[in-house]
Amino acid sequence: MSNKLPIDPLIKLRQRKSTKWREYEKDVLPLPVAEMDYSIAEPIIEAVSEMMRRSDTGYLGKFPELGEAFAGFAMRRWNWQIEPESIRIATDVGVATIEILRTLGSAGDRVVVMPPVYPAFYNWVKEIHFPMVEAVLEKDGVSYSIDFAALEREFSAGAKFFIISNPHNPLGMLFSASELKKIASLAEKYNVTILSDEIHAPLTYSEATFTPFASVSDEAKERVITLTSASKSWNLAGLKCSIFFTESKELHDKLEPLVKGIRHRASLIGAAGHVAAFSQSDEWLDDAIATMEASHRLLHSLVREQWPNVKLSNPQNSYLSWIDFSQTKLGEDPAAEILEKARVALSSGIPFGSGGKNHARLNFATSDELLAEAIARITPWL
Numbered sequence: 569m570s571n572k573l574p575i576d577p578l579i580k581l582r583q584r585k586s587t588k589w590r591e592y593e594k595d596v597l598p599l600p601v602a603e604m605d606y607s608i609a610e611p612i613i614e615a616v617s618e619m620m621r622r623s624d625t626g627y628l629g630k631f632p633e634l635g636e637a638f639a640g641f642a643m644r645r646w647n648w649q650i651e652p653e654s655i656r657i658a659t660d661v662g663v664a665t666i667e668i669l670r671t672l673g674s675a676g677d678r679v680v681v682m683p684p685v686y687p688a689f690y691n692w693v694k695e696i697h698f699p700m701v702e703a704v705l706e707k708d709g710v711s712y713s714i715d716f717a718a719l720e721r722e723f724s725a726g727a728k729f730f731i732i733s734n735p736h737n738p739l740g741m742l743f744s745a746s747e748l749k750k751i752a753s754l755a756e757k758y759n760v761t762i763l764s765d766e767i768h769a770p771l772t773y774s775e776a777t778f779t780p781f782a783s784v785s786d787e788a789k790e791r792v793i794t795l796t797s798a799s800k801s802w803n804l805a806g807l808k809c810s811i812f813f814t815e816s817k818e819l820h821d822k823l824e825p826l827v828k829g830i831r832h833r834a835s836l837i838g839a840a841g842h843v844a845a846f847s848q849s850d851e852w853l854d855d856a857i858a859t860m861e862a863s864h865r866l867l868h869s870l871v872r873e874q875w876p877n878v879k880l881s882n883p884q885n886s887y888l889s890w891i892d893f894s895q896t897k898l899g900e901d902p903a904a905e906i907l908e909k910a911r912v913a914l915s916s917g918i919p920f921g922s923g924g925k926n927h928a929r930l931n932f933a934t935s936d937e938l939l940a941e942a943i944a945r946i947t948p949w950l
């Protein structure tokens with residue numbers, strides 16, 4: 569039986585030093601960046617504290633416990649068998665993505681994404697000056713689906729890489745094995761390498777099923793590099809650690825040159841925290857999922873009552889709601905208007921790429937009280 573997780577009162581949350589709590593003026597309710605307000609899992613607090621107590625605060629070197637912990641997690645939660653030795657450590661998913669592209673690609677290689685999608689994908693690729701192209705998701709009311717024709721058009725035009733948020737941020741959408749198989753076949757046909765960012769996967773709702781991309785077919789095994797971290801699901805972004813791996817021997821070998829350097833730039837304390845997350849914190853995770861499912865139900869009922877002209881996504885994963893404000897008077901960038909008028913911070917939809925205008929993203933990993941207050945503050949401006 570899962571329980572709702574405890575959340576500190578606002579006055580205590582405001583003492584946090586993370587970006588969510590430092591970015592805005594004191595009268596703003598912050599519901600943007602993907603951090604959770606929940607108190608974190610006890611085994612992680614213990615593991616990190618133990619490192620500090622032992623003055624074990626040096627550089628990160630070999631850390632086989634992390635590969636074993638994640639392989640154990642993947643087997644328990646998704647019945648997915650991974651070789652622990654194939655798992656490599658990086659600073660975070662962003663750094664891993666950038667360095668993988670830099671190692672495998674060269675100037676001019678095109679990278680495909682499916683917007684509206686996590687804005688940092690654009691920033692990461694821009695950082696290394698690779699061109700980006702979009703295969704925009706098809707929208708039907710509040711549902712979205714893959715536009716396979718658009719994807720094939722970009723793959724056949726010579727794209728070298730495809731980055732997918734699996735599950736999808738901001739939609740909280742899960743892709744089916746057959747959809748992923750179809751993408752893998754196209755990638756095989758046109759020689760595209762897939763980076764599957766599975767950072768939100770542990771937060772899949774109790775009635776839904778997450779499918780690891782690399783698990784769907786032999787073609788996927790040969791094409792996919794999986795990237796993940798405990799940073800979203802256990803709220804450890806400040807600990808700076810992530811992992812990446814591939815079942816393709818060829819890709820694994822090609823990535824060898826970056827392995828030592830990238831691991832050295834991750835955090836030893838972060839690695840210890842990640843081991844505790846992946847191996848000892850399932851119960852907390854189940855409670856986190858139950859808490860976000862309840863918050864999402866609350867959000868839906870508040871919006872139904874107070875925002876009749878607004879549409880919400882139907883996530884099956886994580887704590888993000890993609891909100892369509894196009895029938896309101898808020899204009900192309902509703903988050904900017906809402907911040908100014910209602911003093912609530914949401915993420916602007918515009919950096920999410922095509923399909924982002926008139927939308928905003930709300931983070932509902934917060935207390936019922938803050939959620940209700942945020943909705944009430946925004947209501948008069950719609």
Ligand SMILES: Cc1ncc(COP(=O)(O)O)c(C=O)c1O
Pocket residue numbers: 602659660661662663686733737765767768797799800805809810
């Ligand atoms: C899909 C996705 N990937 C990556 C990240 C960030 O990961 P990291 O901090 O490990 O770079 C986020 C954060 O919100 C995310 O939503």
